[in-house]
Amino acid sequence: MAVLIYTENFNGKFKKATYELVSYGTETANKLGSEAIAVTIGNVDESTLKELGNYGAKKVFVVKNGELKDFSAQAYTAVIEQVASNNNADVIVFGNNPSGRAVAPRLTVKMNAGLAAGAVDVPSSTSPFKVKKRAYSGKAFADVIINSDVKVLTLSQNSYKIVETGGDIEIEDFTAEIPEGAYAVKLVEVVKSKGKLSVTDADILISAGRGLKGPENWGMIEEMAEILGAGTSCSRPVTDLDWRPHDEHVGQTGKVVAPNLYIAIGISGAIQHLAGVNSSKVMVCINTDADAPFFESADYGIVGDAFEVVPKLNEAFKKFIAES
Amino acid sequence: MKALVCIGHVPDTTSKIRFTDNDTKFDNTDIQYIIGPYEELALTRLLDIKDSGTDVHITAVNVGPVETEATLRKALAMGADEAVRVNAEPADAVFVAKQIAEVFKNGEYDVIVTGKESIDYNGSQVEGMIAEFIGLPSVSGASLFEIDGDKVKMEQEIEGGKQVLNATFPFVVSAGKGFALEPRIPNMRGIMMARRKKLDVVEPVEQNNMTEVVKHYLPEAKPQCKMVDPENVEELVRLLHEEAKII
Ligand SMILES: Cc1cc2nc3c(=O)[nH]c(=O)nc-3n(C[C@H](O)[C@H](O)[C@H](O)COP(=O)(O)OP(=O)(O)OC[C@H]3O[C@@H](n4cnc5c(N)ncnc54)[C@H](O)[C@@H]3O)c2cc1C
Numbered sequence: 001m002a003v004l005i006y007t008e009n010f011n012g013k014f015k016k017a018t019y020e021l022v023s024y025g026t027e028t029a030n031k032l033g034s035e036a037i038a039v040t041i042g043n044v045d046e047s048t049l050k051e052l053g054n055y056g057a058k059k060v061f062v063v064k065n066g067e068l069k070d071f072s073a074q075a076y077t078a079v080i081e082q083v084a085s086n087n088n089a090d091v092i093v094f095g096n097n098p099s100g101r102a103v104a105p106r107l108t109v110k111m112n113a114g115l116a117a118g119a120v121d122v123p124s125s126t127s128p129f130k131v132k133k134r135a136y137s138g139k140a141f142a143d144v145i146i147n148s149d150v151k152v153l154t155l156s157q158n159s160y161k162i163v164e165t166g167g168d169i170e171i172e173d174f175t176a177e178i179p180e181g182a183y184a185v186k187l188v189e190v191v192k193s194k195g196k197l198s199v200t201d202a203d204i205l206i207s208a209g210r211g212l213k214g215p216e217n218w219g220m221i222e223e224m225a226e227i228l229g230a231g232t233s234c235s236r237p238v239t240d241l242d243w244r245p246h247d248e249h250v251g252q253t254g255k256v257v258a259p260n261l262y263i264a265i266g267i268s269g270a271i272q273h274l275a276g277v278n279s280s281k282v283m284v285c286i287n288t289d290a291d292a293p294f295f296e297s298a299d300y301g302i303v304g305d306a307f308e309v310v311p312k313l314n315e316a317f318k319k320f321i322a323e324s
Numbered sequence: 325m326k327a328l329v330c331i332g333h334v335p336d337t338t339s340k341i342r343f344t345d346n347d348t349k350f351d352n353t354d355i356q357y358i359i360g361p362y363e364e365l366a367l368t369r370l371l372d373i374k375d376s377g378t379d380v381h382i383t384a385v386n387v388g389p390v391e392t393e394a395t396l397r398k399a400l401a402m403g404a405d406e407a408v409r410v411n412a413e414p415a416d417a418v419f420v421a422k423q424i425a426e427v428f429k430n431g432e433y434d435v436i437v438t439g440k441e442s443i444d445y446n447g448s449q450v451e452g453m454i455a456e457f458i459g460l461p462s463v464s465g466a467s468l469f470e471i472d473g474d475k476v477k478m479e480q481e482i483e484g485g486k487q488v489l490n491a492t493f494p495f496v497v498s499a500g501k502g503f504a505l506e507p508r509i510p511n512m513r514g515i516m517m518a519r520r521k522k523l524d525v526v527e528p529v530e531q532n533n534m535t536e537v538v539k540h541y542l543p544e545a546k547p548q549c550k551m552v553d554p555e556n557v558e559e560l561v562r563l564l565h566e567e568a569k570i571i
Pocket residue numbers: 208209210211212234235236237238249250251252253254265266267268269270271272273276286287288289292304305306307337361
């Protein structure tokens with residue numbers, strides 16, 4: 001038996017979320033008394049692959065079939081199923097990111113398994129196999145029991161710690177069979193988001209809402225992001241009004257984020273907004289209205305005008321960074 | 325084109341979530357049910373395509389007990405042509421997907437459209453599961469859906485960007501942000517017509533439950549927000565560094 005971790009690489013590189021996922025898979029394997037193994041699709045150099053061992057994976061299968069260069073949910077499902085079956089994996093874990101959300105459900109059906117999507121912790125018991133997950137768009141959590149022999153999990157981002165175990169990893173090439181028709185949907189092109197930090201990758205997010213009055217006022221928000229090495233996000237009306245790009249929209253109908261620090265500026269804190277951000281470790285609210293609902297969820301608050309507070313805060317952050 | 329659109333029956337997004345029976349069950353008291361926001365976008369986009377002159381026949385489908393018929397009627401009022409309810413408690417995502425795959429097989433549909441995620445158990449599960457049951461390609465979280473003859477142009481979210489795709493029928497797609505701009509609101513005429521539209525009830529096929537939800541939790545209450553004087557923003561920097569240890 002084994003816990004198989006889908007370690008997605010991005011042009012041959014792993015992300016912090018990948019190491020979080022390996023740590024999670026390793027701890028799950030420890031609980032089950034089995035071993036954590038990994039699979040990655042595409043070319044990754046040896047030193048990068050060895051990094052996975054540092055978080056507890058004992059073996060990684062590298063699938064290099066050229067056709068797999070472009071993502072296809074059907075093809076990737078078939079490949080991961082082959083690795084899982086060949087190695088008797090009974091638990092398969094994915095990140096709760098676009099590829100995980102596309103592949104995990106297909107794999108669940110293919111392997112006659114049960115799925116817990118958006119897990120936030122390792123299983124609290126292994127028999128029955130019980131795991132805590134997000135429910136109701138982050139407004140609640142639920143304990144789910146998976147009764148099938150094979151279990152598939154997706155891990156909510158930033159919900160597990162990175163644990164360096166040190167350790168060697170065996171690297172093995174794996175040639176997969178790609179089923180006919182798996183590329184029936186034709187890829188026309190890949191459009192990359194422009195050079196900036198994506199909202200789901202950022203450790204710190206500076207987020208602003210309709211309280212900023214207009215797109216011309218985002219300079220101070222971008223400046224704060226620049227100072228702190230943060231990403232920028234926003235509330236839904238801001239993207240609806242085209243003040244900011246759509247990929248910055250966070251909340252129940254936007255991206256779900258869980259950064260270490262979320263600074264909300266001129267955002268009222270509607271329930272649909274909070275649903276997407278309330279897993280952040282620390283939240284700060286800056287708002288003119290002392291009764292804005294966001295203050296009830298925030299850890300730190302400043303009642304004040306963003307146009308006065310933010311420039312001052314930027315100076316204070318700059319001074320802090322210069323001195324530390 | 326014949327489209328099957330999955331209609332989720334979910335608590336209104338403003339609902340305060342509570343549980344009963346020792347936190348095992350969702351508390352329905354005072355809860356308004358709506359069509360899931362992404363499914364609303366899915367249906368809206370198909371209606372937009374229909375209005376632009378393309379021949380589109382839309383069947384709304386839901387797996388649920390009789391109470392969900394009100395939500396299906398709303399889909400009919402928005403403009404869906406007919407509806408099917410699979411008469412069962414939606415036990416888990418695999419169960420629901422199996423039922424919808426069965427409805428697909430019993431009709432002559434070209435495409436299945438779902439929402440990107442259900443807002444109750446945050447699935448984003450059903451689209452891929454249906455596709456695997458039938459053996460069809462799947463596209464997740466599409467932000468564009470344009471029909472050009474027998475080709476459909478879509479955009480699918482991937483980490484750090486998007487893929488532009490060209491598909492031919494049949495396939496399964498889940499609608500994400502941008503699939504349609506504003507969800508349609510049913511008008512009076514639509515509501516009147518919906519009463520006369522066909523709503524079939526079919527019995528479920530067998531499928532074991534792979535998962536069961538045994539307990540719910542609400543997020544831990546946050547300790548009270550610590551207020552910082554706007555004249556002393558350095559204090560916030562100090563707290564973030566020394567107390568929260570986050571910068
Ligand atoms: C189905 C559905 C889904 C939704 N999904 C989402 C979602 O995913 N994400 C999302 O964000 N919203 C979502 N919404 C919308 C949500 O209900 C709110 O309308 C929205 O979040 C409000 O955005 P806001 O806080 O920027 O604007 P407002 O509510 O207008 O708040 C602006 C805030 O700025 C403050 N302010 C004004 N001037 C200043 C100043 N000078 N300095 C500091 N503060 C100032 C005000 O006091 C106020 O609190 C959804 C709604 C529905 C119905």
